[in-house]
Amino acid sequence: xxxxxxxxxxxxxxxxxxxxxxxxxxxxxxxxxxxxxxxxxxxxxxxxxxxxxxxxxxxxxxxxxxxxxxxxxxxxxxxxxxxxxxxxxxxxxxxxxxxxxxxxxxxxxxxxxxxxxxxxxxxxxxxxxxxxxxxxxxxxxxxxxxxxxxxxxxxxxxxxxxxxxxxxxxxxxxxxxxxxxxxxxxxxxxxxxxxxxxxxxxxxxxxxxxxxxxxxxxxxxxxxxxxxxxxxxxxxxxxxxxxxxxxxxxxxxxxxxxxxxxxxxxxxxxxxxxxxxxxxxxxxxxxxxxxxxxxxxxxxxxxxxxxxxxxxxxxxxxxxxxxxxxxxxxxxxxxxxxxxxxxxxxxxxxxxxxxxxxxxxxxxxxxxxxxxxxxxxxxxxxxxxxxxxxxxxxxxxxxxxxxxxxxxxxxxxxxxxxxxxxxxxxxxxxxxxxxxxxxxxxxxxxxxxxxxxxxxxxxxxxxxxxxxxxxxxxxxxxxxxxxxxxxxxxxxxxxxxxxxxxxxxxxxxxxxxxxxxxxxxxxxxxxxxxxxxxxxxxxxxxxxxxxxxxxxxxxxxxxxxxxxxxxxxxxxxxxxxxxxxxxxxxxxxxxxxxxxxxxxxxxxxxxxxxxxxxxxxxxxxxxxxxxxxxxxxxxxxxxxxxxxxxxxxxxxxxxxxxxxxxxx
DNA sequence: CTAGGGTTAG
Numbered sequence: 149x150x151x152x153x154x155x156x157x158x159x160x161x162x163x164x165x166x167x168x169x170x171x172x173x174x175x176x177x178x179x180x181x182x183x184x185x186x187x188x189x190x191x192x193x194x195x196x197x198x199x200x201x202x203x204x205x206x207x208x209x210x211x212x213x214x215x216x217x218x219x220x221x222x223x224x225x226x227x228x229x230x231x232x233x234x235x236x237x238x239x240x241x242x243x244x245x246x247x248x249x250x251x252x253x254x255x256x257x258x259x260x261x262x263x264x265x266x267x268x269x270x271x272x273x274x275x276x277x278x279x280x281x282x283x284x285x286x287x288x289x290x291x292x293x294x295x296x297x298x299x300x301x302x303x304x305x306x307x308x309x310x311x312x313x314x315x316x317x318x319x320x321x322x323x324x325x326x327x328x329x330x331x332x333x334x335x336x337x338x339x340x341x342x343x344x345x346x347x348x349x350x351x352x353x354x355x356x357x358x359x360x361x362x363x364x365x366x367x368x369x370x371x372x373x374x375x376x377x378x379x380x381x382x383x384x385x386x387x388x389x390x391x392x393x394x395x396x397x398x399x400x401x402x403x404x405x406x407x408x409x410x411x412x413x414x415x416x417x418x419x420x421x422x423x424x425x426x427x428x429x430x431x432x433x434x435x436x437x438x439x440x441x442x443x444x445x446x447x448x449x450x451x452x453x454x455x456x457x458x459x460x461x462x463x464x465x466x467x468x469x470x471x472x473x474x475x476x477x478x479x480x481x482x483x484x485x486x487x488x489x490x491x492x493x494x495x496x497x498x499x500x501x502x503x504x505x506x507x508x509x510x511x512x513x514x515x516x517x518x519x520x521x522x523x524x525x526x527x528x529x530x531x532x533x534x535x536x537x538x539x540x541x542x543x544x545x546x547x548x549x550x551x552x553x554x555x556x557x558x559x560x561x562x563x564x565x566x567x568x569x570x571x572x573x574x575x576x577x578x579x580x581x582x583x584x585x586x587x588x589x590x591x592x593x594x595x596x597x598x599x600x601x602x603x604x605x606x607x608x609x610x611x612x613x614x615x616x617x618x619x620x621x622x623x624x625x626x627x628x629x630x631x632x633x634x635x636x637x638x639x640x641x642x643x644x645x646x647x648x649x650x651x652x653x654x655x656x657x658x659x660x661x662x663x664x665x666x667x668x669x670x671x672x673x674x675x676x677x678x679x680x681x682x683x684x685x686x687x688x689x690x691x692x693x694x695x696x697x698x699x700x701x702x703x704x705x706x707x708x709x710x711x712x713x714x715x716x717x718x719x720x721x722x723x724x725x726x727x728x729x730x731x732x733x734x735x736x737x738x739x740x741x742x743x744x745x746x747x748x749x750x751x752x753x754x755x756x757x758x759x760x761x762x763x764x765x766x767x768x769x770x771x772x773x774x775x776x777x778x779x780x781x782x783x784x785x786x787x788x789x790x791x792x793x794x795x796x797x798x799x800x801x802x803x804x805x806x807x808x809x810x811x812x
Numbered sequence: 813c814t815a816g817g818g819t820t821a822g
Binding site: 232237264265268269271272293295296299301303329330332333334337338372373374375376377378380391402403404405406407408409410411412414439440441442443445447448475477478479480481482483501506508509510511512513515516518541542543544545546547550578582590610758776796 | 813814815816817818819820821822
């Protein structure tokens with residue numbers, strides 16, 4: 149079911165304290181003269197004797213690594229603090245050889261050789277440099293291992309994505325009676341879900357449950373940090389029910405716990421619940437103050453349900469808290485406006501950001517133009533981005549190729565796809581899916597199939613899905629069957645693929661084949677997702693489904709649509725009944741088309757909004773051809789601007805024309 | 813001396 153967008157106002161608390169603007173760190177060395185003592189007439193105090201340990205530490209703090217490193221060999225007795233400074237600075241600068249030099253010096257140092265504090269630091273530095281074998285070696289050779297050393301190793305394993313080894317080390321701790329603590333669990337859990345080429349994600353759920361069970365036995369499962377990490381892990385694995393169980397059972401929840409649960413809903417297609425939970429947190433009076441991360445998660449949820457009003461309240465809150473100094477918050481705000489249909493507002497925020505824009509900001513604008521059908525603008529922004537000296541990344545290309553495919557820019561798309569190598573971006577399945585979509589829609593089906601055959605990676609369901617979609621547009625039965633032979637295998641539970649193929653068969657008048665697919669659907673107990681459209685009128689959400697025609701208002705709406713259709717028929721329109729699979733009378737098919745949820749929502753909007761207002765509709769599926777034609781006509785006939793957001797993109801209907809240019 | 817949540821795409 150679809151979570152309805154909450155419409156009661158948010159009551160955001162006054163901030164407990166304002167965020168401080170970042171200030172430049174004052175790095176004054178102990179040798180610097182004190183400015184206040186110069187005016188008193190007294191002679192300046194003599195400089196203190198140079199302490200080589202202090203000197204190295206100061207050099208490290210100022211990033212002057214080369215000089216610090218040069219002083220190390222001549223240093224008779226490094227202190228713990230000196231080793232620490234060097235290790236932290238070396239890791240920050242990505243200097244593996246300096247880290248190794250400090251490591252060697254440390255091994256020869258009789259005072260600190262067995263110091264667990266410095267072993268911890270060494271493991272952390274190696275891990276940050278991506279040198280897991282060295283980190284592991286430090287651990288294995290450490291003369292003394294306290295809990296910090298163990299946890300540092302678990303963190304290193306999590307960072308490297310070695311789930312199995314992390315689990316093995318955790319059980320070592322049990323066997324050796326090392327008392328684990330909450331840190332061991334958080335690192336262990338993160339290791340379970342860390343991306344790793346060598347482990348299938350399938351195993352992640354089992355691993356998380358294993359560590360979870362372990363934590364329950366040791367009484368750590370309710371610990372705030374451990375439980376929050378568990379919520380996050382189950383959220384990332386898509387097991388929302390588990391995340392909920394843990395979250396609602398937590399004895400104490402802080403802002404991070406709430407943010408994790410809000411993000412869980414937002415990520416797992418339950419944006420309405422995310423907004424509700426946010427409101428519950430605000431209302432709970434537990435003194436919890438939303439921070440930038442909380443706000444970003446909620447903005448993301450607002451975009452998911454077109455909850456522009458809530459998004460605007462959050463915008464005001466962002467300004468009040470001074471969060472508009474944070475690029476990540478502005479990026480999320482921009483994306484929210486564009487995903488709620490306000491492309492111009494997103495653009496304005498982008499412009500206002502000026503030099504603070506990062507790759508995410510650019511990607512966001514490119515995808516914004518793309519989802520609104522402005523392919524040329526997206527390509528222009530891409531070029532501007534390159535001129536501004538930013539490197540396009542994987543996501544930039546997914547966005548810009550998607551924009552090309554939404555706008556039918558075949559040549560531009562091909563060129564961009566080929567240029568990926570120039571930016572050292574290796575095409576992933578998503579990029580191929582975009583290209584197949586682009587070529588396929590343009591009718592170049594053979595070329596699309598050739599591209600798939602040339603892939604050096606396994607084609608994902610999205611790639612075959614793009615081919616299948618193109619086959620539907622062009623009525624290509626043979627390639628559709630080829631795509632489905634893979635799709636039915638890769639995602640047997642996706643009803644959409646069966647429906648699309650049935651659609652293609654129906655149009656080709658292969659009714660026996662349609663029946664076979666229907667039987668298949670029944671056999672697998674798969675149900676078509678019901679079409680649903682919603683519209684917000686006077687802060688109230690109204691949703692329509694294609695199936696319910698019991699309410700009297702719906703009859704009235706259908707009658708209104710019927711009038712438009714009659715008018716259209718006079719002008720030569722023929723209802724597109726080919727997409728109705730049932731083997732029934734034409735007249736009945738036309739009646740089914742009249743009941744499509746999007747038409748109902750448009751009619752409702754026409755009746756219930758003022759003549760100058762833009763009608764904004766959201767639909768859970770892709771728009772059907774017939775609804776598209778009818779909406780185009782209505783936009784011209786009634787002189788109304790209609791904006792429809794479907795699963796993939798926006799359609800701006802104006803004066804009988806749609807911004808998608810028939811590409812969607 | 814360590815730790816938990818977020819942004820762009822699909």
